[in-house]
Amino acid sequence: MTTVSDQQKLSYIAAQAADARVNLEIESEGMTLNLGPQHPATHGTLRIIARIDGEQVIRADPVMGYMHRGYEKLTEVRTYPQVTTLINRIDWLGSFANEVPFILAAEKLMEVEAPPRAQWIRTILFEMSRIANVVLFLGDMAVQVGAITPVFFAFRDREHVLNQIESVTGGRFHPNFDRIGGLKDDFPKGWIDETRQVMKKMRRFCDEIEVLVMDNEIFQARTRGIGVIPADVGLSYGLSGANIRGSGVDRDLRRDNPCGLVHDQIDWKVWTHPDGDSFSRFWVRLQEVRESTGIVSQLLDSLPSGPVMAKVPRIIKVPAGEAYVETENPLGAMGYYIVSKGDLVPFRVKIRSASFSNVSITPWLLQGVYVPDIITILASLYFILGDIDR
């Protein structure tokens, strides 16, 4: 496998150099290509202004903010229980994971701790939202290289996970299930067995994608050795999540900083890939979905009994102070910095979303690549516009 990769990398670099030389010789002026804000190959409304010479990108600037909804300001006029409704909409594919760091930060300020059963259920739903989110990436990445079928497989199998989330929380996309001090409700009867079946289906889906997409020659030709992020560059741009693990950096907040979630109670593994190219980011995400199904199954086995809500006052006033909690969300590290003045509403909330930092590397990363590779590289970075613009 590595020899194929090296060969492809070398041929890609050689082609780039040859093209750059031709461009110099014919003294082409280049052109500006606008990708987006509305373009089928961009996810949402990210606009890329690419200065192109021949087939090569000289510089590319991402323009964001077309979908800015002002959540940081809106949270200042919403009470704490109302905020979770809003922040569901930040990363809309893995909504439950958005609530968790905010609630954990508020709990840290209030000095309450959710009961064990609530922590377990939180972690289960957290991982299920990761599966629902990343499964769509696995299909979508294939679309960007020209395969249509995998995305339908992804939508088909994501539906099983979403149905399970819906039967617990009541919402397919916007659960609004997390409360300060615990959860709104418990699992309905029979849910655990159904979820075990769904996790089996998701593992089968991963095998299917592995055969269908990852082993495919066209997919490998389009992703291997393309969009390489070295570990130090990735770290300096603040990349997180599977993007940085795809560059060989062994960093996962679920393991390194398990604040309030119970990932440290079970046996699982952080996957990394040394290459740092588009393919390795895809590979890491595929392994993570598998790992997440394992985490959910283990947590379902060891689910403790008891209440799901700690004792909290009916009207929630968070004492004055500051707290920052960061968790490993589907797209990367997501954190909330809450400043409270002892009111019903937060004084200020700073949202650190993963996609914003992940996209910031694009001007560096897209230099010198070919136009069709812009799409695959952007797809492999996997951002969600709601997560960038907030």
Next chain:
Amino acid sequence: MGLVPGLVKGLGVTGRTLLQTVFPGGFKKPIPAPIRGAQTVQYPHEKDIPAPRARGVIALHEGNCTSCMLCVRECPDWCIYIEAHKEKAPPRRAGGKPRKKNKLDRFDIDFALCMFCGICVEVCPFEALFWSPEYEYSEPRIADLLHDKSRLHEWMATVPEFEDHETGSVVKQKTVPPL
């Protein structure tokens, strides 16, 4: 080219999926309905049944509402409108003083604004608001999405019973009050 096998494999998967969809029981069986192996539902003719907890539409139990305005205050986008006036009600015991009671004049929920968060249902202390999994109430005019109290009360008939909880749970089982 080394890419041809990849192309052929991809086409093979598409073809296999197509055949499985059209002939779910194998080639030899006649086709009862060509879409039987499909993953989708032919919507207006057959319907997916959402989970009992699904947040479809809010139902109002009019008799239980005391117009305390808690739901109005807690709504994140303020889409509930309540107006009420005080009325004299007959005394509970014979010979007692007449009571004062809040009479609900208006209870509107604007489903064009509603974010379906469920906070109103949760904060209601008198069991007057419930979720119903019904979802077929789209309207050609956006103003018609404002449901008044009689329409909200009609949804009560579609509210399912609360499900039992999973073993190990100590959450109190809720019930839907009779109409």
